Amino acid sequence: MPDQKSVKTVKRGMITKSPEILAAETLLAVTTSDNIEQAAEKLGITRQQVHWRIKEYELKDKIVALKENALLELSTTSVKAARKIGKLIDSDDEKIALAASNSNLDRIGLTKSDSNTNNIFMGDVQFVNNVPRPPRADK
Numbered sequence: 001m002p003d004q005k006s007v008k009t010v011k012r013g014m015i016t017k018s019p020e021i022l023a024a025e026t027l028l029a030v031t032t033s034d035n036i037e038q039a040a041e042k043l044g045i046t047r048q049q050v051h052w053r054i055k056e057y058e059l060k061d062k063i064v065a066l067k068e069n070a071l072l073e074l075s076t077t078s079v080k081a082a083r084k085i086g087k088l089i090d091s092d093d094e095k096i097a098l099a100a101s102n103s104n105l106d107r108i109g110l111t112k113s114d115s116n117t118n119n120i121f122m123g124d125v126q127f128v129n130n131v132p133r134p135p136r137a138d139k
Contacts (some may be wrong), residue, residue, distance in 0.1 A: 023057035026050065029067045030059070 017025075025043060030050065033039040040047045054060055085107075088100035 019057065022053060026053040026057065027059050027062060027066075030054065030063055031070075058083060 007065040026039070029039040030036070033042060036047050036050050040050045043050065054063070085100050085104050088096055089104065091097045091100065
């Protein structure tokens, strides 16, 4: 009988999982979690075991590629989202126009203050004050 590379499997309870399944589960958990600890919780294992799987199944490059692709998709669709909000601001329905306007202002940092006593454009004033002013020509 020819020599075959032994395949490691993991048995949890009554279920045996192949390396391919473990790799896929780990990849999914890591890419859909905020951090390794959260991924470990999803998988029911320790953080160290998650790191071991990433190394053992050579997942680092795949994780990086998936996250880069997600960011690229978000950045390309953000232009479309901004255009949609811009169109909705001109809606005949006042509620839709107001919601779109508020959404737009929130995204550029001109939001209402948490305190009712402050001017709602406080963020605007702070933003303008932080912009370097060009030197005056008459000096």
